[in-house]
Amino acid sequence: MARTLLIIKPDAVAKNVIGAIIQRLEEKGFGIIELQKMHLTRAQAAEFYAVHNERPFYHELVDFMTSGPCVPMVLEKDDAVPFLRETIGSTNPEEAAEGTIRKDFATNIQNNAVHASDSPENAAQEIAFFFGESAAG
Ligand code: CMP
Numbered sequence: 001m002a003r004t005l006l007i008i009k010p011d012a013v014a015k016n017v018i019g020a021i022i023q024r025l026e027e028k029g030f031g032i033i034e035l036q037k038m039h040l041t042r043a044q045a046a047e048f049y050a051v052h053n054e055r056p057f058y059h060e061l062v063d064f065m066t067s068g069p070c071v072p073m074v075l076e077k078d079d080a081v082p083f084l085r086e087t088i089g090s091t092n093p094e095e096a097a098e099g100t101i102r103k104d105f106a107t108n109i110q111n112n113a114v115h116a117s118d119s120p121e122n123a124a125q126e127i128a129f130f131f132g133e134s135a136a137g
Pocket of ligand 1: 052061091109110111112114115116
């Protein structure tokens with residue numbers, strides 16, 4: 001079994017689709033190991049997305065991620081990282097496949113409903129960021 005991190009972003013929380021997204025994840029066979037609702041500070045959002053700090057959208061991304069509460073969670077499944085990336089779909093919802101979470105719940109390329117770790121190494125780091133080293137499994 002492998003673990004990965006998913007964040008239900010502020011746009012999806014504001015749309016009242018936390019439950020609908022969790023239902024999709026459970027139907028796909030993910031177990032929920034940790035989950036919390038929280039409001040990121042600017043410092044936390046800036047650190048979490050530090051890898052993008054040279055990108056033109058970085059400041060808007062930090063504004064968006066701190067615009068309301070989000071719901072980070074640790075998910076567990078065989079091949080959790082690639083399977084979750086497939087389940088959420090492309091970053092841009094216009095390019096996301098039918099039946100993916102972003103296709104059905106995202107608004108645009110920034111307000112795209114969810115984040116998921118893109119590699120096992122980043123999953124371990126991102127899980128530790130929210131839930132501590134011990135949650136990485
Ligand atoms: P996420 O998968 O969380 O990783 C980085 C985030 O930056 C991404 O989802 C979007 O929310 C945002 N993002 C990526 N590309 C763009 C873009 N071209 N314009 C605006 N926001 C973007």
